[in-house]
Amino acid sequence: MKKDIVLLKGNEAIAKAAYRYGYDGFFGYPITPQSEILETLSLDKPWETTGMVVLQAESEIASINMVYAAGATGKCAMTSSSSPGVALMQEGISYMAACEIPGLVVSVGRGGPGLGTIQPGQADYYQAVYGGGNGDYHCIVLAPDSVQEMADFMGLAKELMFKWRMPLIILSDGVIGQMMEKVVMPPFQPRRSDDEIREQCPWATNGLGLKGRKYNFMSSLELDAAEMQKRNRAMTDKYNRICETEVRYESYKADDAEYIIIAYGCSARISMNAVDRLRSEGVKAGMLRPITLWPFPTKKIKELASHCKAMLTVELSEGQMVNDVRAAVEGEVPVSFFGRSGGVVPSPHEVYEAFKELVKP
Amino acid sequence: MTEEIIISGFGGQGMLSMGKILAYAGIMEDKQVSWMPAYGPEQRGGTANVTVIVSDNPISSPILSQYDTAIVLNQPSLEKFEPLVKPGGTILYDGYGIYKRPSRTDVNVYRIDAMEAAAKMSNNKVFNMLVLGGLLKVRPIVTVEDVVLGLHKALPERHHKLIPMNEEAIRKGMDLVVKV
Secondary structure, three states: OOOOEEEEEHHHHHHHHHHHOOOOEEEEOOOOOOHHHHHHHHHHOHHHOOOOEEEEOOOHHHHHHHHHHHHHOOOOEEEEEOHHHHHHOHHHHHHHHHHOOOEEEEEEEEOOOOOOOOOEOOOOHHHHHHHOOOOOOOOEEEOOOOHHHHHHHHHHHHHHHHHHOOEEEEEEEHHHHHOEEEEEOOOOOOOOOHHHHHHHOOOOOOOOOOOOOOOOOOOOOOOOHHHHHHHHHHHHHHHHHHHHHOOOEEEEOOOOOOEEEEOOHHHHHHHHHHHHHHHHOOOOEEEEEEOEEEOOOHHHHHHHHOOOOEEEEEEOOOOOHHHHHHHHHOOOOOEEEEEOOOOOOOOHHHHHHHHHOOOOO | OEEEEEEEEEEOOOHHHHHHHHHHHHHHOOOEEEEEEOOOOOOEOOEEEEEEEEEOOOOOOOOOOOEEEEEEOOHHHHHHHHHHEEEEEEEEEEOOOOOOOOOOOOOEEEEEOHHHHHHHOOOHHHHHHHHHHHHHHHOOOOOHHHHHHHHHHHOOHHHHHHHHHHHHHHHHHHHHOEEO
16 A cells, blocks of 8 residues: 555645645634644644744634735745635735735635534635625635545645636535545645745745846735726736636536536535436436636536536535526526535435436436 | 445544544555544534445445444434434444334344443443444454554554554454344
């Protein structure tokens, strides 16, 4: 057996992958169901090995602003929280987007709204995809469905947020955060040196490399409306390029399917079971799992709608992503919704029953 | 091979650890595993459960509607999970924790007096390993050797001295289990 196969919780995988991928800093505040991220980092003490900073901040608001500051200097920084904690971070996320600063927010969803419950939830789709902060902005949103993806997406997040200079959200849920699975851990990558940051982040406000250029300046405040619109238009161009190039999804038996589930995260895992059961009964069932919730796989869903009979979205919410699916299919096929909320997780049998209802004899 | 197991009892009985050790043993045999706890506001004395899947194939849902095997260590757990065992499946219960026995006749029912044995050994910490032994006797999902390997992997080194005692408890559990 290879050495780096381990049994980990999703949250532990996030923490261990952070220092393996060479993140420079973690700033966070504990909240169920993601406290193991801070706990694991505190136990593993990466500051003694890779030099990664780990700090329990006084609040979520402080955490996100530490990420904002670290990101502004070209460092790879992250925070993690769960639903009500992520709500507190929205102002900081909007400011980071406005200043085009990379930074990672790991959001492990629980039942809401308000303080809600501590059991799993996916009712923060709107919060992540449409932004709880003010203004015209987006974050890239990655939705892992396994402990392996929790680890792997830490590397992908680092790559994408620096490539596009923007905040990125890994939107997970209490199931994926708390469950244990076998994981192959990534090899250690060193943190970036000052020279590498100087070269890769010429925009950073870190005092590195002033020779031969004007100092860098960052602010989300712009008093000239026309100038602000110009900045917004430039960001919109960037967002459009991301929509063209960064859409990710996994198709599970969907390409010849007549009935298709659209689900992400833990709902996708539960739905897979329903797909297999219907397939074994001779129904052409399939599933499309968006991996990037923003940019959303609109084109792929539209294409599937052109040759299927009906779709069902499965979410741990009262119905959020379903609206994006309906917008994508443009009325071509009926899109039904099945959801549980407030921390209730459906059994595979319940999803199967809901899916079976779509199938016309 | 796919074995879908629910382990349910009182918080503090070591159910989650037992599931973790079982999952680790599965990894030693190159199988796919998943471990999903009910992680509500559980506490010592309340009920706690964990779903463990060990399979030769990729695992879809870590949450299940039905189980191949239910290990139930208190009455509320039996009442909750007895109806959810697949016909032909297995129920393993502790004789001390269950006062009203399972009534189903289409499943294999086993009893293990692990609580009593642990009390006699004056070591209630091996309770969960006695139960694990009982499980492996009736459902040989993984070998005891791989469980021991798994323990080496799961426990921090400072606890490795306790492994022989746990192995002994697993083997004792294999002798204690009886068909009902």
